[in-house]
Amino acid sequence: MLVSVLGLGSHDCRVPELLVQCKMGGCVSVQVSCDEFLNHFGRCFCRKLSYIHNLKENLTVLEEAMEDLKAVRADLLCKVQTAEEGGLQRLHQIKVWLKRVKTIESQFNELNSSRTVELQRLCFYGASSKNLKLSYHYGKKVLFMLNIVEDLKSKGFFEEVAHAATRAMGEERPLQPMIVGQETILEKAWNHLMDDGTKIMGLYGMGGVGKTTLLTRINNRFCDTDDGVEIVIWVVVSGDLQIQKIQKEIGEKIGFKGVEWNKKSENQKAVDILNFLSKKRFVLLLDDIWKRVELTQIGIPNPTSENGCKIAFTTRCQSVCASMGVHDPMEVRCLGTDDAWDLFKKKVGEFTLRSHPDIPEIARKVARACRGLPLALNVIGETMACKKTTQEWDHAVDVLTTYAANFGAVKEKILPILKYSYDNLESESIKTCFLYCSLFPEDDLIEKERLIDYWICEGFIDGYESKKGAVDEGYEILGTLVRASLLVEGGKFNNKSYVKMHDVVREMALWIASDLKKHKENWIVRAGFGLHEIPKVKDLKVVRRISLVNNRFKEINGSPQCPKLTTLFLQDNRLLVNISGEFFRSMPRLVVLDLSWNVNLKVLPEQISELVSLRYLDLSDSSIGRLPVGLLKLKKLMHLNLESMLCLESVSGIDHLSNLKTLRLANLRMWLTMSLLEELERLENLEVLTIEIISSSALEQLLCSHRLARCLQKVSIKYLDEESILTLPSIGDLREVFIGGCGMRGIFIERNTSLTSPSFPNLSKVLITGCNGLKDLTWLLFAPNLTHLNVWNSRQVEELISQEKASSTDIVPFRKLEYLHLWDLPELKSIYWRPLPFPCLYQINVQNKCRKLRKLPLDSQSCSIASEELLIQYGDEEWKERVEWEDEATRLRFLPSCKLVLYNR
Secondary structure (H helix, E strand, O other): OHHHHOOOOOOOOOOOOOEEEOOOOOEEEOOOOHHHHHHHHHHHHHHHHHHHHOHHHHHHHHHHHHHHHHHHHHHHHHHHHHHHHOOEEEOHHHHHHHHHHHHHHHHHHHHHHOHHHHHHOEEOOOOEEOOHHHHHHHHHHHHHHHHHHHHHHHOOOOOOOEEEOOOOEOOOOOOOOOOOOOHHHHHHHHHHHHOOOOOEEEEEOOOOOOHHHHHHHHHHHHHHOOOOOOEEEEEEEEOOOOHHHHHHHHHHHHOOOOHHHHHOOHHHHHHHHHHHHOOOOEEEEEEEEOOOOOHHHHOOOOOOOOOOOEEEEEEOOHHHHHHOOOOOOEEOOOOOHHHHHHHHHHHHOHHHHOOOOOHHHHHHHHHHHOOOOHHHHHHHHHHHOOOOOHHHHHHHHHHHHHOHHHOHHHHHHHHHHHHHHHHOOOOHHHHHHHHHHHHOOOOOOEEHHHHHHHHHHHOOOOOOOOHHHHHHHHHHHHHHHHHOOOOEEOOHHHOOOEEEOOHHHHHHHHHHHOOOOOOHHHEEEOOOOOOOOOOOOOOHHHOOEEEOOOOOOOEEOOOOOOOOOOEEEOOOOOOOOEEOHHHHOOOOOOOEEEOOOOOOOOOOOHHHHHOOOOOEEEOOOOOOOOOOHHHHHOOOOOEEEOOOOOOOOOOOOHHHOOOOOEEEOOOOOOOOOHHHHHHHHOOOOOOEEEEEEOOHHHHHHHHHOHHHHHHEEEEEEEOOOOOOEEEEOOOOOOOEEEEEOOOOOEEEEOOOOOOOOOOOOOOOEEEEEOOOOOOOOHHHHHOOOOOEEEEEOOOOOOEOOOOOHHHHOOOOOOOOOOEEEEEOOOOOOEOOOOOOOOOOOOEEEEEOOOOOOOOOOOOOOOOOOOOOOOEEEEOOHHHHHHOOOOOHHHHHHHHHHEEEOOOOO
16 A cells, blocks of 8 residues: 555554443444544645655755855854954854754765655656655655754854853973874874764873873863863873872862862862862873773763863773773874884984995884884984994894894883783783784784684693683683784784784783793794704703794704793794604603694604693694604694695594594595594594595585584585585584585575574685586575685576575575675676675675676665775676666765776686
């Protein structure tokens, strides 16, 4: 019915009740005249319909009203400008009115952008619409906005627009010259703080990045600006948060001091401060806070739009911002390469830089070692200002790139400041986990899951009870370190699976690990140094951790006596071909051994059996062809990674490793046999399994084993020629799926629960290639946390999600999808049949023979809350020209995001 299309219901057209329930349980009939009912209904219906047939006229009136409103604003701004030039300050009510006009102007522009589309939707000379519901809602918005515009216009005439300016009572603080590159963040912070919608602003970032300098500039700008603020209060909070100390500092600045004030209790002081500040427009600047500051306990009134008060603070911990009610804090980051060099040049001075023609080039290397950290650039630049020989500069490069704590100024003026962040970590276990990250090379992207596996096997996290619980705890620790600005989250394409450590923070961690340089040989870290020989160490008996990642060793010989060694990183030594058997003989406490990415290593010595405490062993991406018998004697081994060992012939006997919890066997050339499956079944403690399958019978046997299926974390299914249906059971821990070169005609889910419960709640990555029997991937509906989807070279795929198959569920797919790559899909017509929200999507890549895909499931509201703007890459210029957009607003939104990219997969 037309009524239901327009959304007419009991709320809009109330019809008198025909039956009234009596107290005694009976019903009394009430007669209502037909004329009365029809008149009531008619008025409601006509009012609704008027939104449509008056749409064109209302749009014209709205346009004219907006022009009038802009004229009123222009006249008002002229008056305000004249008053301000005379030294007066605009009234707060003027600011509020101008802000409301700006807001309604923005809303009008958005509404007007779809004007053409909406008018084209009208039919029967504007009396009706091709889509009554959409036109009704649009027409209602137009009329509602018209009323607001008229109201604003009537209120835009002020007898008085400004008053005498008042300069804030505050203390201008001493300040160094502006840090190069911080002008932009200063303006951004100032504008954000001065916005009427901002009450409290948080600035966070690692130590030495310039947060205090930024807050100081904000303080001084308030002191120099006539903007109505009456008092500016600066308080340094620091790690030792004391309410009475803060009250004392505030009290002194607002006139409360002396014996009587000091005798008052904390509550009495809070009342005094509250009574005073409630009558003032104040700005409170809190520097260096480490935990939540209870403002009401101090006596600070809540800042509101009405009182115009502001609070800003600096912290190293992002979690502190959230605890203070700031959920959109502003990060203060390190300087870019050019700005860092400009700051360093200023500190060193042109005289020194010109003292020798080779010094500028060497100086750039020194500046790069500071990695954009203003504290390091300032301190090291000032130290090098008097160095005028190339030998001194070369020495500085050598020290800073090997062990920066040997550089005097770094040890005295930089590392102790950064150490405050470490000292404020909650527990010793979190501190240990943080220090562990310094074992990786500079600028290295550290995979979160791998790092957590190290921590579990090292014993920092208890992994004996529950693998899931231990992993969750690991992610909690990583979150703590990221929020403390000690680690940075994200890798390529902002991949949240990785973290990295700033180089100066890494130097601080190594300094702490060596007991503040007192015991340098506790940790031997020579990662990424390009060494050809194992470094010589004075006393190996005290060494606890060694990292020799990414060097150029060809052989590792000798029999080092390392009774305390627990960690040995030897991964990514791509020239390494041999490790002597004697090397492992005297490492009785070694827990973690990583030999991954040693692509030329073909043999592992039998003496590995001497590593009786070993819990973690990674041999992935090596060329080892046979596992030594001695490996099977490692009874404490919990984690074994054999992935991508393309020369490995067999893992027979693996069931001897009875304590194995994690076994990674993906991307091997050896077949999964029935006998191997039987061995896997005997691993009673197994919790994580990654595996490759090239046999239908092996796949069926694996999936029939409920215990092994529950352990699956990554599965690769290849070369199954049978034109059958692949039926997958629910697998809660499955993270990655690869299906390649298979002839299956469909993939279905074995459903034992309700249709709305996810079968693959942790599945995040799917790659399907060369599967020419598949027509859709509707099973992905049950992977709600899918982040990466690649579909390549599958000739019969017509839809990613089939409308027919998905009709029985109301699941909205791809809510977590970040990356979608479609390649060589000649029959693909649809990703999804209607627009999707895609709240996390940042890249769509359509390449090579996807010409039937004419429409993307986007509208103007898609990707509206994603942290990054969507990038649409395509490989065929004709494809972009043929794309059909949902409407004009969608085309305008996403067409600029389209980019031609030609490359081979």
